[in-house]
Amino acid sequence: MTTNADAAARARAVIPGGVNSPVRAFGSVGGTPLSIVAARGATVTDVEGTEYVDLVGSWGPALLGHAHPDVVAAVQEAAARGLSFGASTPAEAELAEVVIDRLTVAGTRGIERLRLVSTGTEATMTAIRVARAATARDLVVKFAGHYHGHSDGLLAEAGSGLATFALPGSAGVPPEIAALTLVLPYNDLDAVRAAFAQHPGRIAAVIVEAVGANAGVLAPDPSFNRDLAGLVHEHGALLILDEVLTGFRVGPAGRWGLEAAGLVGETGWTPDIVTFGKVIGGGMPLAALGGRAGILDLLAPAGPVYQAGTLSGNPLAVAAGLATLRNATPDVYARVDAAAEVVATALHEALAAAGVTHVIPRAGSLFSVAFRSDAVRDYADARDQEAWRYPPFFHAMREAGVSLPPSVFEAWFLSAAHDEPALDRILAALPAAASAAAS
Ligand code: PLP
Numbered sequence: 001m002t003t004n005a006d007a008a009a010r011a012r013a014v015i016p017g018g019v020n021s022p023v024r025a026f027g028s029v030g031g032t033p034l035s036i037v038a039a040r041g042a043t044v045t046d047v048e049g050t051e052y053v054d055l056v057g058s059w060g061p062a063l064l065g066h067a068h069p070d071v072v073a074a075v076q077e078a079a080a081r082g083l084s085f086g087a088s089t090p091a092e093a094e095l096a097e098v099v100i101d102r103l104t105v106a107g108t109r110g111i112e113r114l115r116l117v118s119t120g121t122e123a124t125m126t127a128i129r130v131a132r133a134a135t136a137r138d139l140v141v142k143f144a145g146h147y148h149g150h151s152d153g154l155l156a157e158a159g160s161g162l163a164t165f166a167l168p169g170s171a172g173v174p175p176e177i178a179a180l181t182l183v184l185p186y187n188d189l190d191a192v193r194a195a196f197a198q199h200p201g202r203i204a205a206v207i208v209e210a211v212g213a214n215a216g217v218l219a220p221d222p223s224f225n226r227d228l229a230g231l232v233h234e235h236g237a238l239l240i241l242d243e244v245l246t247g248f249r250v251g252p253a254g255r256w257g258l259e260a261a262g263l264v265g266e267t268g269w270t271p272d273i274v275t276f277g278k279v280i281g282g283g284m285p286l287a288a289l290g291g292r293a294g295i296l297d298l299l300a301p302a303g304p305v306y307q308a309g310t311l312s313g314n315p316l317a318v319a320a321g322l323a324t325l326r327n328a329t330p331d332v333y334a335r336v337d338a339a340a341e342v343v344a345t346a347l348h349e350a351l352a353a354a355g356v357t358h359v360i361p362r363a364g365s366l367f368s369v370a371f372r373s374d375a376v377r378d379y380a381d382a383r384d385q386e387a388w389r390y391p392p393f394f395h396a397m398r399e400a401g402v403s404l405p406p407s408v409f410e411a412w413f414l415s416a417a418h419d420e421p422a423l424d425r426i427l428a429a430l431p432a433a434a435s436a437a438a439s
Helices: 004-014 069-080 090-102 120-135 161-165 189-198 224-234 254-260 315-327 330-353 379-383 387-399 420-438
Strands: 036-040 043-046 051-054 113-117 139-143 181-184 203-209 238-243 273-276 287-291
Touching (some): 051 420, 069 315, 090 315, 113 120, 120 139, 120 238, 181 189, 189 224, 203 224, 224 238, 224 254, 254 273, 330 420
Parallel strands (some): 139 181, 139 203, 203 238, 238 273
Antiparallel strands (some): 036 043, 043 051, 273 287
């Protein structure tokens, strides 16, 4: 039998670090990375044949659970008609219509145009190019601990794998490029005001995760997104709302949709560009950026901003996205929210019973754990915790058949497939893991 250790050794010989995305190497929790051969519903199965209840969810896309039958059937049917055409398809326009329709909330149209790309990184990178062209300005503001993919200008103090590895940025990014990005503390509007005052007429855009979820969960203060939009617009800049992770996951129209509907946060604000990824492709490589016609039509060939992709709008990915969104019904969101509530509550109870100091940063179905006593509002808070408690907790959960994100700086992903038996297995595993975190 091939073991996870065999698979990791084989991969290390031919793939840098043995992985194609750093967090998969388990660098912050130690131990042997899982080598997965199958995933279905709420579970993943490793190369040794061990099945785990999965709380990684492919880092977000698996809203319906893994290998949802309708999504798999849609992909198979699309594959039978050809894998890639390098030409337009009717389905890509249908997907754009579905997304634009979803992003019309309480009479407000969030976006009017949608350009499909293949990764969230491409979506945010292109959004910034468009914003610079629209404003004829050069600087971009991002928030510490927010992750927007791995393009040169957006890596400074990013969360996700960078938080895990505690790197300040990345080698290979010229300082001249990094200097075009201003990194500010999250949830701090005074810092944004100060940046606009310090760089008058130079800030093209502020990019923000709709809910911070890449340094653990960093929930926006209730009026933060609305007030940020107001401030950005007051200064003639654009607001890029990054919904790559939250889009179609925290609600039918993402975080913006929840705010526009008056369910959380504040109504009465609209971003200029919204980026999507993860759920929009249902597990296939698909992402997108949307916005008003006047902004998105700056993209070639309608306008002067160049952007292209051999596999953009790939028919298999579009089929998976359409099938996923078709199945992402109100009932699905209710089930994911309920499952998150059950797990977050049990997590709190288990840690409290074991006497482990913790908080559970949370925004709807997104939550994580932080080993500290005070609420987590920004990246500095997220880093100021007893992170060393997570590896023993993680490994105890793994022993009990639950696969957690291999870093304390990641959100836990529930799905509509996390039914009672799956939740019971998670709940049963928590007390021993909490004890492991206590010691
Ligand atoms: N933006 C956010 C908020 C993300 O969470 C991510 C990925 O985790 C990205 C952008 C980058 O997306 P991708 O990994 O598809 O390039």
